[in-house]
Amino acid sequence: MAIFGFITGYIIPFVLVLSLLVFVHEMGHYLVGRWSGIRVTAFSVGFGPELIGFTDSHGTRWKLSAIPLGGYVKFFGDEDASSLPDASSVAHMSEADRAQTLAGAKLWKRAATVAAGPIANFILAIAIFAVLFSVYGKMIADPVVAEVRPDSAAAAAGVLPGDRLVALDGSKISTFEEVRRYVSVRPETSIIVTVKRDGQDIDLPMVPKRTEINDQFGNKVELGLIGVVTNEERGNFRRETFTPLEAVAEGVKETGNIITGTFRYIGNLVTGRMKADQLGGPVRVAQASGQMASLGFAAVIQLAAVLSVSIGLLNLMPVPVLDGGHLVFYAIEAVRGRPLGAGAQEIAFRIGLAMVLSLMVFATFNDITNLIG
Known part of the structure; x- marks a missing residue:
């Protein structure tokens, strides 16, 4: 069974x-x-x-x-x-x-x-x-601080309950999801959080702490946190609805957020701000698929969008055997006026295949280590 x-x-x-x-x-x-x-x-x-x-x-x-x-x-x-x-x-x-x-x-x-x-x-x-x-619309939580965690980046910066977060590094925000998305991929990175207090905007510099947490399924996730509790975490949401055209625009925005977040994560790997053990492979994708399936059809479809x-x-990625590698070859051809020789392409493809297989092995090792741990 x-x-x-x-x-x-x-x-x-x-x-x-x-x-x-x-x-x-x-x-x-x-x-x-x-x-x-x-x-x-x-x-x-x-x-x-x-x-x-x-x-x-x-x-x-x-x-x-x-x-x-x-x-x-x-x-x-x-x-x-x-x-x-x-x-x-x-x-x-x-x-x-x-x-x-x-x-x-x-x-x-x-x-x-x-x-x-x-x-x-x-x-x-x-x-x-x-x-x-x-x-389904979208569940929205306003970025109003209900509580500040002790010994957190927000507490050190002087954030107070009742403050409304209105901008991050000068970019205006209107939901707590925007705060979470921005902060989570910036551990140990100095940011400016603008809060509205008593009708005035106050800029508060802080450094999100790199923190390992457990998600709702018990999986360990490493991200940046500033240590504020919002009304969202106390179940206070509002549902925002969209017309079909607005929904498409929101879909473009959501897809763009995933792309920028992915590049930010890769940058964090390179700079050492995040560990490479967060990189998952087929086992972790299978695990996530099963976990989302337990939440219902909409959750599975949302996971499909993220994975897509x-x-x-x-x-x-500019690696031979992948589409990005082919595009690099075509860019070289456009500059040279002729394609790379067959021998050079074959060598590049073999190197690219070795890189892809190595990445798969590393990701699968992470998956197994995560399961055992």
Whole structure:
């Protein structure tokens, strides 16, 4: 029964969420590639042996593969699923066939085809957030301080109960969620918090403390805290509703917040303000999928939106074998006036593959350590 519960509670939600995101990502490549006149030979959700599939009238093999940890679109003339051109094969093609390969397409068409995958993930995230905001609205807590924690950054700076937080480093804010999002990714970083007290704005410099907390599921999370309790934490919310257009704008804003927060987290890793053990892999994603599934459909869909942004950003990393690596190659080609040689590309792809595999191993190690701990 325990194994059955693990499969239904964690594995199935994980596979469904990841498969949806992979399908959307690869569909972006597929649609723009086909629009650009590039022939697609395979569209796979998952890697490894094919479980089930069919071939359409255009000669594309659509398939579901055994390892549900990604997917790929293989274009005509590619050596493998990483879109590394098969130089010898392309060289012996007719002009008409070569024009239908990714390598033989115009530079801008190749760039658009490659960029379409991550862009599709961002569009999906915006769409999900827009639907959620349209249907459920958004729970808002005003940034009014109800209590100041002893020995906190806020206490040291002189924040008082009743103060209203109105700006962070000069940028106006109106909800406590904006405060949390801004502060959480700035541990041990000096910030200026502006509070309104007795009708006057007061600038209070403070340094959020790097703190390890447990989330609602007991998972350890490290973030920056200033140590204020707001009415939100006492259950005092208001629901804000949106028209469809407003919901789309809010979806764009939410997606942008995730992107900027991710870059800030990476910067914190580089500078040592946050530990690398916060980086999660497939095990942690499966765990999160199961935990969100226990909260209901809306929570799972919201997680899907966050993961969709993460997949889009990951694929834009300037690493060969990822979409961002291809875009770097195309940028070099645009400057040089000719593509990199086949040998140089192959070496770069091998290095990129080693980097990606190393990252996956490290993330999975973090996942297992987190579970054991």
